[in-house]
Amino acid sequence: xxxxxxxxxxxxxxxxxxxxxxxxxxxxxxxxxxxxxxxxxxxxxxxxxxxxxxxxxxxxxxxxxxxxxxxxxxxxxxxxxxxxxxxxxxxxx
Numbered sequence: 001x002x003x004x005x006x007x008x009x010x011x012x013x014x015x016x017x018x019x020x021x022x023x024x025x026x027x028x029x030x031x032x033x034x035x036x037x038x039x040x041x042x043x044x045x046x047x048x049x050x051x052x053x054x055x056x057x058x059x060x061x062x063x064x065x066x067x068x069x070x071x072x073x074x075x076x077x078x079x080x081x082x083x084x085x086x087x088x089x090x091x092x093x
Contacts, residue, residue: 036087037061046086047079055090 037043039060046053056068059076066084070076 042090042092044088044090045079045084046088048083048085049079 037058039058041058042055043058044053044055045066054068056066056079059067059069061067061081064081065078066081068077068079
């Protein structure tokens with residue numbers, strides 16, 4: 001009886017110890033995001049903003065934002081890609 005009780009106590013302590021272990025979880029890398037354009041390209045963005053549509057000379061794409069180079073009339077601008085509804089290639093100047 002004493003051996004079986006010791007065996008049950010040992011098995012129970014193993015289960016409690018195993019339940020307390022954490023399983024490492026690795027998130028997916030952000031490099032797997034699909035970005036249909038890159039720096040230096042000229043694209044037309046249809047955005048959910050007051051100005052509606054704009055042509056953008058892409059400088060870089062960082063953390064869900066697209067950097068648009070400014071010309072003589074407009075300053076540089078960053079647009080959140082969550083506000084973009086449509087992206088199409090813009091005609092070259």
